[in-house]
Amino acid sequence: MRAASKPRVLLVDDDVSLLKLLTIRIESNGYQVTTVDNGMTALQLLKRSTFDVVLTDLRMDEMDGMALHRQLQSRYPALPVIMMTAHGSIPDAVEATKQGIFAFITKPINKDELFDSLAKAIEIHGVHEGREIAETNIITRSGPMLHLLEQIKLLGPTQVNILITGASGTGKELLAQAIHQHSHVSDGPFVAINCGAVPSELLESELFGHKKGAFTGAVKDHQGLFQQAQRGTLFLDEIGDMPLNLQVKLLRVLQEKSIRPVGFQEEIPIDVRIVSATHKNLSEAIINQQFREDLYYRLNVVNLKLPPLSERREDISLLAQYFSGRIAKRMNHEEKRFANDAMHALVRYDWPGNIRQLQNVVEQVVALTPSHIISAQLVENALHSDVNHVELMSLNDAKKEFERDYLINILKIAAGNVAEGAKLAKRNRSDFYKLIKKHNIDVDSII
Numbered sequence: 001m002r003a004a005s006k007p008r009v010l011l012v013d014d015d016v017s018l019l020k021l022l023t024i025r026i027e028s029n030g031y032q033v034t035t036v037d038n039g040m041t042a043l044q045l046l047k048r049s050t051f052d053v054v055l056t057d058l059r060m061d062e063m064d065g066m067a068l069h070r071q072l073q074s075r076y077p078a079l080p081v082i083m084m085t086a087h088g089s090i091p092d093a094v095e096a097t098k099q100g101i102f103a104f105i106t107k108p109i110n111k112d113e114l115f116d117s118l119a120k121a122i123e124i125h126g127v128h129e130g131r132e133i134a135e136t137n138i139i140t141r142s143g144p145m146l147h148l149l150e151q152i153k154l155l156g157p158t159q160v161n162i163l164i165t166g167a168s169g170t171g172k173e174l175l176a177q178a179i180h181q182h183s184h185v186s187d188g189p190f191v192a193i194n195c196g197a198v199p200s201e202l203l204e205s206e207l208f209g210h211k212k213g214a215f216t217g218a219v220k221d222h223q224g225l226f227q228q229a230q231r232g233t234l235f236l237d238e239i240g241d242m243p244l245n246l247q248v249k250l251l252r253v254l255q256e257k258s259i260r261p262v263g264f265q266e267e268i269p270i271d272v273r274i275v276s277a278t279h280k281n282l283s284e285a286i287i288n289q290q291f292r293e294d295l296y297y298r299l300n301v302v303n304l305k306l307p308p309l310s311e312r313r314e315d316i317s318l319l320a321q322y323f324s325g326r327i328a329k330r331m332n333h334e335e336k337r338f339a340n341d342a343m344h345a346l347v348r349y350d351w352p353g354n355i356r357q358l359q360n361v362v363e364q365v366v367a368l369t370p371s372h373i374i375s376a377q378l379v380e381n382a383l384h385s386d387v388n389h390v391e392l393m394s395l396n397d398a399k400k401e402f403e404r405d406y407l408i409n410i411l412k413i414a415a416g417n418v419a420e421g422a423k424l425a426k427r428n429r430s431d432f433y434k435l436i437k438k439h440n441i442d443v444d445s446i447i
C-alpha cells in the first residue's frame with residue numbers, strides 16, 4: 001500500500017471542546033483530522049472532499065449519529081463509520097453491526113480503543129488517494145491505477161498503439177474501453193476479439209473478412225472486425241496467442257493501413273485505433289520465436305501494466321462493496337454488506353484470479369446470505385471452495401510426497417516384505433531400505 005498520504009478522519013461532534021481535544025490526540029498519531037459540529041455539514045463537506053473514516057458522536061441535535069450513518073451508507077457505502085457513545089448508551093450492538101457500523105467506542109474515550117478502531121478501519125478499507133471512480137467504469141483508489149488513468153487521459157487522444165499487460169482478470173478489457181472513451185474515435189465502435197479463443201483457421205476471416213466462395217463454407221460475403229471497427233477501436237485481446245502466419249498479416253495491415261479480405265483483389269483502407277493485450281511475457285515469446293519482434297514494436301509503442309489485485313489491496317473493499325451494490329440493483333433488493341471480519345478475510349486473500357475472481361466470490365456470498373450482513377464464515381467457505389485457489393506445492397515436495405506414497409503402496413502389495421517390495425520396485429534391497437528409512441516409513445505398521 002502507499003505510504004505517502006496520511007489517512008483522513010472526519011470528526012463529527014457537537015461538543016466543540018471535545019473536538020479540539022480529540023483532534024490533537026488523533027493528529028499526533030499520524031492522521032489528518034477535519035472537524036465539523038453537525039451531520040449536515042459533514043455531508044456537505046463529503047461532496048467536496050474525500051475521507052478514509054468518519055468518527056461521529058451518536059447523540060447530536062437535529063441529525064444524530066445513526067441518521068448521519070444512514071446517509072453515509074447510501075452515498076458512500078465503502079466509507080467506515082466509527083460511532084462514539086456515552087457509556088451505557090450503546091444501542092443493541094448486534095443490531096448496530098447489522099446496519100454496517102464499523103465500530104462503537106464509549107465516552108470517555110479510551111485512546112487504545114480509539115486507535116485500534118481507526119487502525120483497523122484503515123487496514124480494511126485503505127487510504128483514498130482523493131478519487132475513487134474515474135470517468136470510466138474503472139473503480140479504484142490505488143495510486144498506480146490512478147496513475148494509469150492519468151496516462152490514458154493523455155494517451156487517449158493520440159493515435160499511438162497501446163499494449164496492455166497484466167494477469168488474467170485484472171481488467172485489461174475495461175482499460176481498453178477506457179482508452180477508447182478518451183480517444184479521438186470515442187464516438188465510433190469499440191470492437192473486441194480474444195485471439196486465443198478463435199480457432200486459428202477462422203481468425204483470419206474473423207479479422208479481415210472474406211468474399212463469398214473464398215473457401216468452403218464461405219456462403220456469403222463476411223465483413224471482418226477491422227471493418228466493423230472503422231473509425232473506432234479494435235481491441236486485440238490475448239495477442240500473444242495469435243498464430244505466426246497471422247502476425248505477418250497483421251503487421252502488414254498496420255504498416256499499410258489497409259486490409260484485403262480473403263478472396264478479395266482490392267485493398268480497403270482502414271482507420272482503426274489498435275489496443276492489444278496479453279497476459280503472456282511477449283519478450284520471452286520473441287526469444288522462443290513464437291512472437292514477431294517487428295510486430296511487438298508496432299503494437300507496443302506504449303505499454304500499460306495492470307497490477308494484480310494483491311498489489312492494490314486498497315481496492316478490495318471498494319470493489320467488493322461495489323459489486324454487492326451492483327447485484328442489489330440488478331436483483332432489486334437491499335444492498336448486502338460485509339461484516340468487518342468478512343471484509344478482512346477478503347482483504348487478506350491473495351486473489352490469483354484477480355478482479356474477476358473477486359466478482360465471482362461476491363456473487364456467490366451475496367446469493368447465499370439470507371440476511372443483509374455477509375458473514376466471515378461464508379466468505380472463508382467461498383474462498384476455500386474456489387477452484388482458482390489451489391495451494392501449490394514445490395516440485396521437490398511433490399516428488400517427495402509421491403515417492404513416499406509409492407513406497408507405502410508397494411509395501412502394502414508386498415505385505416510388508418521389504419525384499420519383495422524391492423523386487424517390485426526394481427531396486428536392490430539396500431537402496432530400497434535406504435528409501436524407506438529416508439521417508440521414515442514404519443514397515444511393521446503397514447502389514
Ligand SMILES: Nc1ncnc2c1ncn2[C@@H]1O[C@H](COP(=O)(O)OP(=O)(O)OP(=O)(O)O)[C@@H](O)[C@H]1O
Nearest residue numbers: 137138139140167168169170171172173174355356
Ligand atoms: N477496476 C475495476 N472496476 C470495476 N470492475 C472491474 C475492474 N477491473 C475489472 N473489473 C471487472 O472484472 C472483470 C474482469 O475484467 P476484464 O475482463 O477487463 O479483465 P481481463 O484482464 O481482460 O481478463 P482476461 O485476461 O481474463 O480476459 C470484468 O467483469 C470487469 O468488468
